[in-house]
Amino acid sequence: xxxxxxxxxxxxxxxxxxxxxxxxxxxxxxxxxxxxxxxxxxxxxxxxxxxxxxxxxxxxxxxxxxxxxxxxxxxxxxxxxxxxxxxxxxxxxxxxxxxxxxxxxxxxxxxxxxxxxxxxxxxxxxxxxxxxxxxxxxxxxxxxxxxxxxxx
Numbered sequence: 001x002x003x004x005x006x007x008x009x010x011x012x013x014x015x016x017x018x019x020x021x022x023x024x025x026x027x028x029x030x031x032x033x034x035x036x037x038x039x040x041x042x043x044x045x046x047x048x049x050x051x052x053x054x055x056x057x058x059x060x061x062x063x064x065x066x067x068x069x070x071x072x073x074x075x076x077x078x079x080x081x082x083x084x085x086x087x088x089x090x091x092x093x094x095x096x097x098x099x100x101x102x103x104x105x106x107x108x109x110x111x112x113x114x115x116x117x118x119x120x121x122x123x124x125x126x127x128x129x130x131x132x133x134x135x136x137x138x139x140x141x142x143x144x145x146x147x148x149x150x151x152x
Contacts (some may be wrong), residue, residue, distance in 0.1 A: 006034065006077040007047045008069035011062050018061045034077055042082045049084055051137055087138050091124035098133050 010019060010027030019027075021044065028040040035043060040061075044060065047053040054061045085093075095105045105127070113123035128135040 002075075002077050003047065003050065003081050004052060005053045005069055005071055005075060006081055007062065008064075008066040009071045012069065012071060013132065016065040017066065018056075018059050020059050024060055035079075035082075035093070038052070039079070039082055046082060046084055050090065087121040088124045090138050091121075091128050091135050094129055094133055094138075095131065099120055132135060 006028070010024045011017060011031065013027055013031065014023065021041075024044065025037050025040040025048075028035050028043065029037045044053060048055060052063055054063055092102065092105055092109075096102050109120065109124050109127045112119050112127050116123060116126070120124075125135055125139050
């Protein structure tokens with residue numbers, strides 16, 4: 001959930017759920033020295049795509065409660081956060097965050113994919129739901145990836 005941590009940090013720092021885009025960029029690039037300004041803007045795009053941020057007419061609003069997120073003192077986000085992740089990768093991250101071993105989850109998802117004869121994204125969503133993990137916000141992304149794959 002390091003993307004969630006990176007997104008939450010500027011809101012926690014400013015004690016709000018709404019920031020101007022330039023405030024968000026300054027918090028990540030100048031205050032924390034985690035990213036360049038351009039990378040910080042890219043993070044906004046990725047976080048918006050993944051539903052962690054919403055753009056309003058004049059600001060950014062976080063879609064989760066940043067107070068529920070802890071930013072460890074030694075935390076430094078990896079630049080791989082700047083790339084959009086597939087629904088499978090996002091479901092896998094949610095599973096790992098809830099305590100499932102990554103290799104165990106991948107194996108179970110692969111087996112479920114084979115049994116159900118569905119795409120990996122759909123199998124990941126089904127597996128997570130069976131584990132009691134709410135990934136309902138990722139189901140549309142999995143469906144979109146299925147539709148895109150069918151069109152190829």
